[in-house]
Amino acid sequence: MDLTSSHATATMTHRTPIATSAANRDRFRFDLLAEDKRTWARRGRLHTVRGVVETPAFMPVGTQATVKTLHPDEVRSTGAQIILANAYHLMLRPGADLIRDAGGLHRFMGWDGPILTDSGGFQVFSLAATNKVTEEGVTFTSHIDGSRWTMTPESVIDLQLTFGSDIMMQLDHVLGLPAERSAITDATERSSRWLERAIRALDQVQPGESSAVLFGIQQGGMEPDLRREHAQRLARMDVVGCAVGGLSVGEPKPVMAAMLEDTTPYLPREKPRYLMGVGSPEDLWHGVARGIDMFDCVLPTRAARNAALFTDDGRVQISNASWRQAHRPIDEHCDCRACTQFTAAYLHHLFRTREVLGLRLASEHNLRFLARVMQRIRDATVDGSFAEAGDAFLDRYQAARGQESVSMPNRSVLAAADRAVR
Numbered sequence: 001m002d003l004t005s006s007h008a009t010a011t012m013t014h015r016t017p018i019a020t021s022a023a024n025r026d027r028f029r030f031d032l033l034a035e036d037k038r039t040w041a042r043r044g045r046l047h048t049v050r051g052v053v054e055t056p057a058f059m060p061v062g063t064q065a066t067v068k069t070l071h072p073d074e075v076r077s078t079g080a081q082i083i084l085a086n087a088y089h090l091m092l093r094p095g096a097d098l099i100r101d102a103g104g105l106h107r108f109m110g111w112d113g114p115i116l117t118d119s120g121g122f123q124v125f126s127l128a129a130t131n132k133v134t135e136e137g138v139t140f141t142s143h144i145d146g147s148r149w150t151m152t153p154e155s156v157i158d159l160q161l162t163f164g165s166d167i168m169m170q171l172d173h174v175l176g177l178p179a180e181r182s183a184i185t186d187a188t189e190r191s192s193r194w195l196e197r198a199i200r201a202l203d204q205v206q207p208g209e210s211s212a213v214l215f216g217i218q219q220g221g222m223e224p225d226l227r228r229e230h231a232q233r234l235a236r237m238d239v240v241g242c243a244v245g246g247l248s249v250g251e252p253k254p255v256m257a258a259m260l261e262d263t264t265p266y267l268p269r270e271k272p273r274y275l276m277g278v279g280s281p282e283d284l285w286h287g288v289a290r291g292i293d294m295f296d297c298v299l300p301t302r303a304a305r306n307a308a309l310f311t312d313d314g315r316v317q318i319s320n321a322s323w324r325q326a327h328r329p330i331d332e333h334c335d336c337r338a339c340t341q342f343t344a345a346y347l348h349h350l351f352r353t354r355e356v357l358g359l360r361l362a363s364e365h366n367l368r369f370l371a372r373v374m375q376r377i378r379d380a381t382v383d384g385s386f387a388e389a390g391d392a393f394l395d396r397y398q399a400a401r402g403q404e405s406v407s408m409p410n411r412s413v414l415a416a417a418d419r420a421v422r
């Protein structure tokens, strides 16, 4: 299922890893294949029982066991190697028993590649009407029908095992920001204790019963020292990967960049790092530059359904009148079906007439765009041109947006600054 095609990637295939995590040798392995010299960009490869994931990777989101509007074959054709589903949503509807009876999540939704399931911590704290946190877990009211539910670190592991997830996430205590520093400390420490319980719960599972592996989640709000301490604590835990949570929640981009710079240097080099809920084209470059290997976000498909398409020149609104007579592809360089078989004028027409095909083609295009961005990132990391390629992409992509800009980090400058502080 090798979907990568470039020469640079092909030559990586037989490269000896410079670091590897093989704690779960038969179920999961991460090979670190190359590191950029100027930034923290990394090129790696995840081995799961359901296939290989070339990293850095973007994971399309299938919250309700579907990547909205797309057939699994279409998702695969965009270059997606792994997808994300959400334990909270699937627990409420259709329910864990139904998915178990269907033969697991892969069979139920017709996706045979790796699936990462989010624990639902974020959804409990953002969607559920009333939630009550105790040391035991969190009790909340379903946003669908008002029923009461409880999630504990152990029940969330059970749930994801029932689904047959390949990569499971721990239950964490997510806080809305702004919050008091003491509340952030409290939630962060509770998340660590909950991770210890999740690890113990997974230890009870007999070998051969499941091939699922567990990632821990690092939190700490926008407090650099809390982020750093929690990263150091997570680094000592018996998990196969480290996620960074609680970012991209409305903070300015330079703040997210600073938080990552206070996090990733303290995470184990040999384990994959996953930045949760981040997936705008510019944030992918910024995240990789700061040592991230995996991303997920609803943005590409949600934006697509709102007629917003990614191009190298930034996001365009295909429903705008300026596209009415654009008898050319949305993006001349894109190899997706929207761009190779149809014109921008046709897509404009589909959105103006609210035709369903428009949503599908736009979703396919945006996912393909991000997959091509990730390919460019992987190739540039290997050939030593990551920082230049990132600057070139961002200059062009952001030119029209007027966003607060973030530049490529320079690891030698930052390392010197870090030493000076201590």
Ligand SMILES: [Zn+2]
Pocket: 330, 331, 334, 335, 336, 337, 338, 339, 340, 364, 365, 366, 368
């Ligand atoms: Zn396209």
